[in-house]
Amino acid sequence: MSAKRSPMSPGPGDDSHGAGTPADGLAKTVANVPTVAIGTGDPEPVAAPGILKSIVRRPTTIVAGAFLLVLTLIAILAPALAPHDPDVQNLLLRLKPPSAEHWLGTDDYGRDVLSRLIFGARVSLWAALQAAAVALVLGLPFGMIAGYRGGWIDTVLTRIMDAIMSAPSLVLAITIVAVLGSGITNAMLAIGLVMAPRFFRVARAGTMDVRHETYIEASIALGCSTLRTTVRHVLPNVLPPIILVISVSLGTAVAAEASLSFLGLGVKAPAASWGSMLSTASSNIRLAPYLVWPPGVMIFLTVLAFTYVGDGVRRALVRTRSGN
Amino acid sequence: MLRYAGRRLLAAIPLLFFVPLLVFALIELAPGDPATILAGDEPTPERIAAIREELDLNDPVLLRYLQWIGDVLHGNLGTSFVSDQSVTDLLTRRMATTMSLVLVAMIFAILLGTALALVATLRSGGIVDRAVNWFASIAIAIPGFWFGLVLVSVFAVGLQMFPAFGFQPLSAGFWPWLSHLILPGFALGLLPAAEVTLQLRSALGQVMKSDYILNAEAKGMSRTSVVFKHSLKNACIPVITVLGFRVAEVLAGSVTIEMIYNMPGLGRTAVEAVQGRDVPVLLGFVLFSTTIVVLVNLIVDISYGYFNPKVRS
Numbered sequence: 001m002s003a004k005r006s007p008m009s010p011g012p013g014d015d016s017h018g019a020g021t022p023a024d025g026l027a028k029t030v031a032n033v034p035t036v037a038i039g040t041g042d043p044e045p046v047a048a049p050g051i052l053k054s055i056v057r058r059p060t061t062i063v064a065g066a067f068l069l070v071l072t073l074i075a076i077l078a079p080a081l082a083p084h085d086p087d088v089q090n091l092l093l094r095l096k097p098p099s100a101e102h103w104l105g106t107d108d109y110g111r112d113v114l115s116r117l118i119f120g121a122r123v124s125l126w127a128a129l130q131a132a133a134v135a136l137v138l139g140l141p142f143g144m145i146a147g148y149r150g151g152w153i154d155t156v157l158t159r160i161m162d163a164i165m166s167a168p169s170l171v172l173a174i175t176i177v178a179v180l181g182s183g184i185t186n187a188m189l190a191i192g193l194v195m196a197p198r199f200f201r202v203a204r205a206g207t208m209d210v211r212h213e214t215y216i217e218a219s220i221a222l223g224c225s226t227l228r229t230t231v232r233h234v235l236p237n238v239l240p241p242i243i244l245v246i247s248v249s250l251g252t253a254v255a256a257e258a259s260l261s262f263l264g265l266g267v268k269a270p271a272a273s274w275g276s277m278l279s280t281a282s283s284n285i286r287l288a289p290y291l292v293w294p295p296g297v298m299i300f301l302t303v304l305a306f307t308y309v310g311d312g313v314r315r316a317l318v319r320t321r322s323g324n
Numbered sequence: 325m326l327r328y329a330g331r332r333l334l335a336a337i338p339l340l341f342f343v344p345l346l347v348f349a350l351i352e353l354a355p356g357d358p359a360t361i362l363a364g365d366e367p368t369p370e371r372i373a374a375i376r377e378e379l380d381l382n383d384p385v386l387l388r389y390l391q392w393i394g395d396v397l398h399g400n401l402g403t404s405f406v407s408d409q410s411v412t413d414l415l416t417r418r419m420a421t422t423m424s425l426v427l428v429a430m431i432f433a434i435l436l437g438t439a440l441a442l443v444a445t446l447r448s449g450g451i452v453d454r455a456v457n458w459f460a461s462i463a464i465a466i467p468g469f470w471f472g473l474v475l476v477s478v479f480a481v482g483l484q485m486f487p488a489f490g491f492q493p494l495s496a497g498f499w500p501w502l503s504h505l506i507l508p509g510f511a512l513g514l515l516p517a518a519e520v521t522l523q524l525r526s527a528l529g530q531v532m533k534s535d536y537i538l539n540a541e542a543k544g545m546s547r548t549s550v551v552f553k554h555s556l557k558n559a560c561i562p563v564i565t566v567l568g569f570r571v572a573e574v575l576a577g578s579v580t581i582e583m584i585y586n587m588p589g590l591g592r593t594a595v596e597a598v599q600g601r602d603v604p605v606l607l608g609f610v611l612f613s614t615t616i617v618v619l620v621n622l623i624v625d626i627s628y629g630y631f632n633p634k635v636r637s
Binding site for chain 1 (some may be wrong): 347547597606610
């Protein structure tokens with residue numbers, strides 16, 4: 001759909017995947033960032049500390065980052081923090097509303113909702129990491145190869161990525177899960193594949209930007225191998241916008257995992273994930289409406305936090321790039 | 325213009341067959357025997373053999389793929405494993421529900437998004453403007469299917485204002501049709517509504533800075549008439565584009581929404597197909613939804629060329 005588009009303007013078709021739609025605008029801005037760098041005659045890669053300092057200056061980014069940090073701690077310390085065993089059933093305590101013993105109530109098997117929510121954080125974050133890692137591994141190297149080599153390799157790779165993006169993301173993920181068999185790892189493989197084009201586009205654009213810079217040509221002239229040139233000299237230029245894509249993709253992956261687990265294609269019972277908890281809530285919505293809130297609010301806050309962190313990174317990138 | 329449209333159309337066709345190719349490749353590459361995997365959790369030898377037969381798994385993968393394409397070009401999407409129905413019939417029957425849902429969601433998104441963006445632009449820089457911006461950025465992070473559940477819990481179960489589940493075809497009357505679509509349409513439309521708001525607000529902001537707006541204001545036109553008579557038309561174009569590209573996500577979102585509201589649409593068909601490992605139905609569904617998305621993108625692409633002759637060459 002856009003093989004002929006210039007690398008710096010991914011266009012409105014750029015990335016249309018998952019619930020983390022802000023990625024759209026963000027990725028677009030990031031793809032545009034290197035243009036600014038060239039305009040100011042500063043093709044050198046940005047030093048990471050400058051970006052970090054700039055990120056830390058924004059309060060919303062700090063709050064969002066702190067939230068994610070606490071969430072990660074909760075996920076790691078889940079066995080110590082959870083007041084009850086998340087999988088122990090007690091049919092005498094079915095669908096009890098929140099009480100002093102069970103702060104968020106119990107579900108249809110009498111399991112403690114708060115404990116399941118805490119253990120669900122583990123599943124959700126771990127799943128999101130897996131999906132983002134898959135997308136990174138698929139998108140970054142191929143994007144750099146496409147941008148560095150150009151020619152037919154670029155055309156073929158770009159076509160493939162465009163094709164992946166042309167299918168509705170969840171539809172594609174569902175199909176892949178159907179073929180590979182359900183389960184959280186397969187689900188995250190599918191979501192990673194669906195998100196890979198984002199990484200591809202940003203990596204490709206970033207590589208093309210510096211491909212003909214003097215320091216790259218100097219490196220080639222000095223006899224560095226292609227691998228060394230790309231890893232040592234191109235990668236540092238590609239990495240900052242990739243960090244932004246990672247952040248946004250983690251948010252998308254949390255939402256996507258929730259959708260798939262909600263549909264019963266992610267985690268296997270009895271394991272808790274926020275998505276599968278919402279599935280329980282859905283089947284008991286008349287008897288226990290209170291079940292709808294905790295997992296939904298957690299998904300919402302986590303997605304929002306990743307978006308804000310991504311936004312902070314984007315602003316910092318724009319500022320450091322154009323600032324000096 | 326016609327040549328441009330034709331070229332875009334030709335470029336779009338290979339996209340349709342790429343994702344099915346991916347499905348075929350995955351069936352082939354998946355570790356273990358595909359027939360055993362597809363037979364589900366407790367496979368019987370008869371079922372494995374039936375699947376092997378049905379999918380021609382003994383043939384090479386490329387041959388199978390080409391055969392499938394040949395069948396598709398003849399309008400034949402195969403037969404469902406589970407119900408023995410023709411996949412084409414099944415999908416066409418289920419299509420009306422999904423299309424109604426997507427339509428209502430998109431209309432809702434356009435109405436709410438435009439209204440919010442207009443209010444924000446008219447009160448540019450004020451509290452309303454900031455509140456709208458705040459609302460839209462938050463709404464983007466709300467998972468649509470959770471919002472759908474909240475709506476059921478509040479408006480269908482709690483207040484009993486709308487039916488909680490099911491679908492009525494348009495032939496059953498306008499109100500029965502619409503009343504079953506209001507809640508799911510709202511849930512599905514919230515995300516695109518937020519995006520339309522942000523996009524249109526920013527496009528309007530850009531347009532308001534241009535010289536002809538300054539001129540209109542200088543000659544004493546009220547802000548309201550400036551916005552409605554001059555800005556809106558120009559700000560619409562980028563929004564239409566974004567909306568076009570969002571159809572894919574709305575279509576994807578309809579899967580979970582259909583599950584929540586128990587609507588017999590394409591998404592529900594797909595989930596049932598996954599549970600039954602019904603590959604022909606899945607392939608049909610993938611082809612179907614990719615076609616819709618590619619078609620909408622094509623229309624957007626061509627409208628680009630219509631609005632901006634520079635794109636055509």
